[in-house]
Amino acid sequence: MYSVDNIVQREMRMTNGARSDSIVRGFALSSVFWLVVGLVVGLWLAAEMIYPTLNLVPWLAFGRLRVVHTNGLIYGFTLAGIFACSFYMLEKLTRTPLAFPGLAKVQLWLFNIAIALAALSLFAGMNTSKEYAELEWPLDIVVVVLWVMFAVNVMGTLVKRREKQMYVSLWFLIACVVTVAVVYILNNLAIPVSLTKSYSAYAGVNDANVQWWFGHNAVASVFTFPILAMFYYFLPKSTGLPIYSHRLSIIAFWSLVFGYLWTGAHHLMLTPVPEWIQTVALAFSMFLIAPSWASVINGFYTMNGNWDKMKSNCLVKFFLLGITFYGLQTVQGPTQAIRALSGFLHYTEYIPGHVHMGTMGWVTMIITASMYFMMAKISGREIHSVKLANLHFWLILVGQLLFTVTLWIAGIVQGAMWKATNPDGSLTYTFLDSVAAMYPFWTVRLVGGLLYFAGIAVFAYNLYMTSRPEPGMKSSAAAAAKAQAA
Amino acid sequence: MRFDSLYEKPVLFAFAAVAVISVGTLVTTFIPLFLPSTQPVSPLITPYTAVETEGRDIYIREGCNNCHTQTVRPLRTEVARYGDYSKPEESAWDRPFLWGSRRTGPDLARGGGKYPDAWHYRHMANPQAMFDKSNMPAYPWLAKAKLDTSLTARKVKILGYGYDEAEVSRQLAAFRQTVTASTYPSAQVRSQVTPAALRGEITELDAMVAYLQKLGRDLKAAQKPVAGPATAEAAESKNPYAGNRGAEEEGEKFFKENCRSCHGEKGAGGFGPKLATTARKYGGSDAELFASVAGGRPGGMPAFLSQLGKDRVWKVVAYIRHLERESR
Structure with a gap:
């Protein structure tokens, strides 16, 4: 048995030797760019919910724009963030330079071209309609090529590594690489009609079942595995504390990766999908609470007795709040899978509320804090402004809570109105009544979104200022020398 | 081989991960592709034109x-x-x-x-x-x-x-x-x-x-049209709210929510026939008006009984009577 603490500690003592700083920086800044774009689109959508006249032209109409929002933030922001953090962690945790830095550079350019083309094609209405798999087949091929490039670098660097043991972050990274590949390719199988149009290889019930097997595991392998990888690496790095239990992370890893793939049909409760598939999905959704919370517990126990780190390092609160929202998310999700609650909550605003706690709370908290950490290391300076980082934290926290809590309440109101009956069994409300009741909630949601966006704007500025190489400072070794002199 | 060595072998680890994710995939997604329950066909359901x-x-x-x-x-x-x-x-x-x-x-x-x-x-x-x-x-x-x-x-x-x-x-x-x-x-x-x-x-x-x-x-x-409760109800019924001003006002509210978009403001007509009149395509008795609202009529009139319930349908009928009186 080896001690994982040694890896992190050995790596901590290691002098800076990162060879792919410019690639990490490139992906990090691309990520922030697509984050800002995706959020502007999100704000426009939030306003369209209240003011339908904002659907000015075909490419701004809600149905097309929502797809740009989800794809822009999943594939533009999150994937680029994952690429940046993965390359950084890979070099550090293997004590080995990237196997193919040239390939990573090509990947950076191809990635940004692909995301731009993806956005344009979705604006133009070229989409398959399958959620988070809307891109038409030529772009699917580009995505697969990008993923192969990424996988080659990940596996190549791991094979060449100098550190014998692989740290838990690297396990999650491998899980991300293989799961995304499997679910993305299988769900996107289609028969082309033309360059911009194709039909799914599956029909009806099977198409639905395959789609949500993908949909749920895209969430697992993009919003969970790599984000946990960042959490397991950057929390110990920012606190100087080793992860509480290595054994717990082993159990958490394998049971999480095993359990996730069974749960897709909880998105299809009470639909024509065979009932046994729904029930199996429900059972495994419940099961998933355990491995999810194992990581939450690991995070909190890591801090045990050292809570003062929350004050001394401005990034620690991002990681701890992030893992807290992950914990809440992974309890809320399974409860929504329960048939009775699904019958009440599914199709209402409750579900977007749930999704946005995960993305705005967990994913963004972890990625933005990880980026501060990496950029400071790479540019050889401290975070440009701790005050601004704190402001960023509070704005995205309050914005997210206002957004999500409002939508949960809205969803409960909506669900209750859809179900309300009169004594004679007739329906109390028309559908339009339930729409009219949403406007106040939608307004508060827009305000929450604006606050959140302000926080991200502060982050973008602060990160950019942090990432500029200081004149005369080329590496963190130089920064350390400067710090010593001071 | 020590189990721990899995964490030292990235390629083996990747294969192990694929094996682990394949179990749930096989059971809940791949095998169902070939089951009759996921691809049932019926001659009653025709393809799109x-x-x-x-x-x-x-x-x-x-x-x-x-x-x-x-x-x-x-x-x-x-x-x-x-x-x-x-x-x-x-x-x-x-x-x-x-x-x-x-x-x-x-x-x-x-x-x-x-x-x-x-x-x-x-x-x-x-x-x-x-x-x-x-x-x-x-x-x-x-x-x-x-x-x-x-x-x-x-x-x-x-x-x-x-x-x-x-x-x-x-x-x-x-x-x-x-x-x-x-x-x-x-x-x-x-x-x-x-x-x-x-x-x-x-x-x-x-x-x-x-x-x-x-x-x-x-x-x-x-699904064969069943002689639903609407017809049975209507055959024997007279409007319990006939001439009841309060019920007519309530009926007006339901009318605005459910009927106005087709039958126009105050029943002046639209895609749906004019209602502020005594001329009725499907008959003008209480029972016939009830049947129209509750059960729908061919050519685009939806059935409202399950949504509104009997009581509110009668109130809508009362409001239609009110429109009828005003049109005279």
Whole structure:
């Protein structure tokens, strides 16, 4: 048995030797760019919910724009963030330079071209309609090529590594690489009609079942595995504390990766999908609470007795709040899978509320804090402004809570109105009544979104200022020398 | 081999990860691909016509599935609101499926035949003109675009709908003749929203409306119309609220929410017949008016009994009587 603490500690003592700083920086800044774009689109959508006249032209109409929002933030922001953090962690945790830095550079350019083309094609209405798999087949091929490039670098660097043991972050990274590949390719199988149009290889019930097997595991392998990888690496790095239990992370890893793939049909409760598939999905959704919370517990126990780190390092609160929202998310999700609650909550605003706690709370908290950490290391300076980082934290926290809590309440109101009956069994409300009741909630949601966006704007500025190489400072070794002199 | 060595062998680790994710995948996704329960077919459910196929593709292009579901769950209130719950056979021809995940707008799985075409033409052009609190976007550009049918035959072939290119051309020509004829029941509203240059062509909106009218119709046609409670109720009934001013006012509220969009302000007429009159196509007795509102009538009048209930239907009838008196 080896001690994982040694890896992190050995790596901590290691002098800076990162060879792919410019690639990490490139992906990090691309990520922030697509984050800002995706959020502007999100704000426009939030306003369209209240003011339908904002659907000015075909490419701004809600149905097309929502797809740009989800794809822009999943594939533009999150994937680029994952690429940046993965390359950084890979070099550090293997004590080995990237196997193919040239390939990573090509990947950076191809990635940004692909995301731009993806956005344009979705604006133009070229989409398959399958959620988070809307891109038409030529772009699917580009995505697969990008993923192969990424996988080659990940596996190549791991094979060449100098550190014998692989740290838990690297396990999650491998899980991300293989799961995304499997679910993305299988769900996107289609028969082309033309360059911009194709039909799914599956029909009806099977198409639905395959789609949500993908949909749920895209969430697992993009919003969970790599984000946990960042959490397991950057929390110990920012606190100087080793992860509480290595054994717990082993159990958490394998049971999480095993359990996730069974749960897709909880998105299809009470639909024509065979009932046994729904029930199996429900059972495994419940099961998933355990491995999810194992990581939450690991995070909190890591801090045990050292809570003062929350004050001394401005990034620690991002990681701890992030893992807290992950914990809440992974309890809320399974409860929504329960048939009775699904019958009440599914199709209402409750579900977007749930999704946005995960993305705005967990994913963004972890990625933005990880980026501060990496950029400071790479540019050889401290975070440009701790005050601004704190402001960023509070704005995205309050914005997210206002957004999500409002939508949960809205969803409960909506669900209750859809179900309300009169004594004679007739329906109390028309559908339009339930729409009219949403406007106040939608307004508060827009305000929450604006606050959140302000926080991200502060982050973008602060990160950019942090990432500029200081004149005369080329590496963190130089920064350390400067710090010593001071 | 020590178990720990797995954490020292990245390639082996990757294969182990693939093996672990494959178990759930095989059981819940791969094996079901070949089960009869996931691919049931029924002769009662027919494939889409050429125009409906194109309409469906426009529905996909515009991302309608982001706000509208197409699956009615087997829940009492849901069946009361939309109609019978969705069956797996109904999606047999659907590539991709369009069940959706969010109901910002109502479910559409049972929307076919609920309203006349004219309702859809006007609604797509300006939803707020019909329902001022609706947040549905207007889609005026659909009526201003000629339907591109260059790929239709290819699409139908790929989708395996079982008819050939000649049949596609025949269907397109027949459809064009139907919607451009002066005898088309929705001709007036169609020409209001369609630019003069395109009135003789099939527009994207025509195809969209054709698709929307297909949704759920096969199932409705297959289920024999049952002599429902509406008729039984009405046969023996007189309106308990006849001449009751309070009930008429309540009825007016329900009328505004449910009837005005078709029958016009104060029943002045629209796509639906004028109601502020004594002339009645389906008879003017209490029982007959009740039957019309509760059970619906052919040509686009939906049934309101399951949604409104008997009591409120009688109040609506009371309000219609009020309109009748005012029209004299």
